[in-house]
Amino acid sequence: MANQAPASLVDHLTASGGAEPAGFLNDIVKNLWPNICVAGSNIIKDTVEPILATTLPGPLANLRFVKIDFGHIPIGFSNVDVHKTSAGGIKLDMDMNWEGVCDFELDGKMVPKIGVERVHMKGRISVLLCPLVNVVPLIGAVQIAFLNTPTLKLDFTDAANIADFSVIDSTVRKTILGVIDSMAVLPNRFLVKLDPNTDYFKAFQPHYGVVRVTIGKATGIDVPKHGEKKSGLKKLMAKVKLEDVPDCYVKVKVGAEGEWKTSTVDNNREPEWNESHDFLVTDFEQDITADIQDEDMVGDDDMGLGSTTIKEILLKGGTQELVLTHKGQETSGRLVIHAKFFHLVNDAQAFTIPITTDMLANPAGFQLSLLNKTAEVGSAQVAFSDVLTAEGMVLQDNFNVGNGSSIRAQISLHGVTEAQ
Template sequence: MASLVDTLTASRGAESAGFLNDIIAHLWPNINIAGGRMLKQVVEPMLDSMLPGPLSTLRFTKLDFGTTPIKLSNVEVHKTKLEGIKLDMDLEWDGLCDIELEGKMVPKVGIEHVKLRGRMAVLLCPLTDIIPLIGAVQFAFINPPTLELDFTDAANIADFALINKVVRKSILNIITSMTVLPNRYLVKLDPSNDYFKTFQHHHGVIRLTIEKATGITGQKKGKVKRFLDKIVKDVPDCYCQVKSISVPRRSGALRHRRTHMSRSGTRRMTFLLRTTNRSSLSI
């Protein structure tokens, strides 16, 4: 099995994805239907808990991804330690679509243009000696992707800024919870696939130490607020928010970790590193 992996990953360097894009283009009508069904079954129930107020009642009434398929490029192939193959590639979708959502006490919201960009990892693991030779395929963005939406109907008028921010943030949160490392979307190719052979261990541990915080000031205050501050001492609520593709050791599947800081003293956070290729850590 090792020789098969060596052969498939021997090319090194980035490659074009012309044949993959041709396959996606031919499959796009099927992807359109399957993707719409997935949004209805998986994403729609999550909107109820992620969108605030009346927006939580929004439901998809039309789902058409249009005729422009997703484009892949800059493909790199790697071996994994557990006899698997990992493909890293750039994903971009700049498509005109026809998506509509309606809810109670909420005007109809339409989306006519979607721009989605990110670096995706496709994991083929485990490799077997039985057709189709691959036990499962796992998809995940290495870092959270960027998303731009063009709205129609009510969302394109007075409520554009609010709806754009809330809906886009909710969609990104859903994508992150399902398909951004360490979360992967798994598709079994072999019904008898062994999960323990599919699971990929983390590469290592990152320990981040925040030494101190300086130059912290509160919000601008009016005369009344400044007067009250003389009576009641107001200390700014200082914190550091860390965003990573790895998982904080003690906080489940959270990717955004926020730790409160004092003006002096240190804070330490531990992250498990799921990938070493183009991952990011922002503070």
């Protein structure tokens, strides 16, 4: 009999208010669409464009928006699920779909003018209403985030006449999704205060816990077939008819948290890793994505991509065989992964790394830095022992960073205990 998730965890995973239509919300968005377009244009110019300037490579870094028109088709919502949070807030999860007929233009030095005539964007959004207060407007703040990185497809104008169009398409789309990740993909949230007196710390939604992902064994792994893109070394080996056995590693991602990479298993079509990494869990609907790559000195090759949700694998008892796809097509490749869920607890005895006398005597501590763009203009050092001995191992204070400035911050320590 397959392993099952603990009963208390199953209750948490399956808690739902039931899906509801979003007709009223779509009507509101339709009427607000002209205002949303103006606000969206300002966000693109003031926030997104400067980020693009620092993240787009080479000549593309000079691209600037010279026209922003979201068009007449508003964003649509459906499949709304409403439930309460453990922190006493209200959470609405809903599907978002935008088939925008728009008119965006980007122009810059050394690159042709680039136009976008359609945007196809899909994802699931979480709207968090927290904290709830006893005075109008009853809600202290609204926080909006994608549960996972949305899918994005851009239709460019006159694409056939743009040299290296595929490179531009991939680079621009990847950069835009990177900006969305950094701003509004869990654990990142876009917060708007409704009550100016709302305390940010009360609006903060703590993480659910930690999921320990273990990458097991892959089977059916093969090199790209004839006609598919290969790195330079793979092409050379094919010409001299040398057998090409992949050297595989796996890139694992959960939400917008940093990517983790396994070690490389050389010359093996059925590589086995049994390596683990812990990821913070902000929502059980977050995806666990495993991307198998063939390591190459010239450029790594995509071997297969598989994904599941934290909820799905835990309900399956913590083990799942992922079907691998390549460029959207299912392959014969499979990857077994395992997952365990741990609650966060305010108990030093539950630290995964034992606290030693030496650690207490010479702790690394914490540093809070105040930045002006990339330049540090002040910092504060916080001793590890100060947080460890604080009530509930949570230290909340105004920290002096010098030059008459201070940072109001909260630092917390948590141990972990496996869900029972």
